[in-house]
Amino acid sequence: xxxxxxxxxNFTHAIVRAIPASFAKQALRTHxxxxxxxxxxxxxxxxxxxxRHKLGLQVLxxxxxxxxxxxxxxxxxxxxxxxxxxVTRPGAASRRKxxxxxxxxxxxxxxxxxxxxxxxxxxxxxxxxxxGREFFVGLSRRTNQRGAEILADTxxxxxxxxxxxxxxxxxxxxxxxxxxxxxxIGSSEAxxxxxxxxxxxxxxxxxxxxxxxxxAANCIYLNIPNKGHVLLHCTPEEYPExxxxxxxxxxxxxxxxxxxxxxxxxxxxxxxxxLINKKMEI
Ligand code: GLY
Numbered sequence: 001x002x003x004x005x006x007x008x009x010n011f012t013h014a015i016v017r018a019i020p021a022s023f024a025k026q027a028l029r030t031h032x033x034x035x036x037x038x039x040x041x042x043x044x045x046x047x048x049x050x051x052r053h054k055l056g057l058q059v060l061x062x063x064x065x066x067x068x069x070x071x072x073x074x075x076x077x078x079x080x081x082x083x084x085x086x087v088t089r090p091g092a093a094s095r096r097k098x099x100x101x102x103x104x105x106x107x108x109x110x111x112x113x114x115x116x117x118x119x120x121x122x123x124x125x126x127x128x129x130x131x132g133r134e135f136f137v138g139l140s141r142r143t144n145q146r147g148a149e150i151l152a153d154t155x156x157x158x159x160x161x162x163x164x165x166x167x168x169x170x171x172x173x174x175x176x177x178x179x180x181x182x183x184x185i186g187s188s189e190a191x192x193x194x195x196x197x198x199x200x201x202x203x204x205x206x207x208x209x210x211x212x213x214x215x216a217a218n219c220i221y222l223n224i225p226n227k228g229h230v231l232l233h234c235t236p237e238e239y240p241e242x243x244x245x246x247x248x249x250x251x252x253x254x255x256x257x258x259x260x261x262x263x264x265x266x267x268x269x270x271x272x273x274x275l276i277n278k279k280m281e282i
Contacts (some may be wrong), residue, residue: 005082008132008180009223011275014049014057014108015105019072020064023265027069028092030169033264040261046071047257047272050232054255055224057275060105068098072262073271076124077102077140079151080276085111086154091122091142103276109278114154123147126170126271129198131206132180134159137169161201163194169266174214176270177221177227178249182207182253186214209245214243218268222275232257232269 024037054060063070070092077098079086085106087099099115106113116123127138128151134153137148140164152160167190174191178184183206183250185195199206211217216239220232228251230238235256236243246254259269 003133004180005132007223007277009221009229011057011224012249013060013109013276013278015052015060015062015074015078015102015109015274015276016044016051016150016272017062017071017074017101018064019044020066020069022069022106023072024067025069027265028094029265031264032263035264036261042086043258043261044272047259047269049226050255050257051273055222055227055230060108062101062105065101068095070095070265071098071101073126073267074102074274075271076126078106078274079123079125079128079130080106080274081130081155081158081276083112084154085113086151087113087115088123088125089116089118089121089147091124091140091144111276111278116150118146118150120144121146121150123151124170125274126172126268127165129171129175129177131183131204132159133204134161134202136171136201137162138165138194139163140165140168140170142170161198163197163201165194166190168214172218172270173266173268174216176219178209178219178231178252179221179223179232184209184211184217184219186210186217187212188214192215198259209249211239211242211245213239213242215263215268216240218270219246220269220273221277227253229253230255234259234269238263
């Protein structure tokens with residue numbers, strides 16, 4: 001099996017998607033919150049602006065589609081590692097059509113595309129944590145064992161372990177990476193239990209950064225030329241106590257990104273982009 005992937009966190013491109021008007025009323029959500037469409041769209045514009053202007057990524061922005069209210073959450077429909085992209089079969093039937101547009105975008109970037117064709121398989125990218133050494137796949141309401149097996153067949157260089165997810169939508173609803181070997185984890189019992197399972201499954205000893213709020217544990221890590229370690233994380237307005245923990249990371253460039261409106265539909269920071277390392281212009 002592979003050691004730490006060379007260039008973990010190096011990204012050149014991002015795929016994002018605009019928010020349709022149908023998002024406000026029809027995007028899936030577990031808590032029934034009302035959503036302010038304009039506020040969600042403003043958040044998404046700022047998010048894309050950070051990727052494009054602050055980080056210098058080449059951003060491929062897909063158009064909104066009213067028939068797929070959750071389409072802004074692109075992460076769920078593809079897992080990209082190296083030059084290979086697995087186009088998933090999302091767990092929610094209302095989201096399956098999102099994969100078609102994603103497949104075309106990934107083709108434009110000349111990635112090797114694998115499609116999840118098995119109709120018994122489901123997998124949301126939100127359940128996939130890639131640490132640079134291995135994959136952890138959450139078995140949740142959205143992702144099943146067959147989906148995890150297809151991911152393992154697709155990315156054969158890396159070990160794949162499954163982790164049960166009970167109280168959250170996705171595995172990454174309460175964890176993400178902050179750098180090579182550093183897992184950010186929420187404080188809830190469910191998050192801590194999942195971390196323990198990941199630690200037991202792995203040959204590697206990960207460092208951990210524990211934050212008080214589970215949702216704040218979903219961050220985006222990049223390692224960018226001229227910037228080094230970069231962490232996109234929640235704002236102090238959303239999770240002030242968790243931000244205090246991030247502020248102790250002295251080697252990272254910290255970029256707070258507001259996600260409060262999209263979070264009402266269970267969308268986290270990682271959900272809104274697919275990051276790719278590719279030496280080509282678009
Ligand atoms: N609203 C995001 C999802 O449920 O997939």
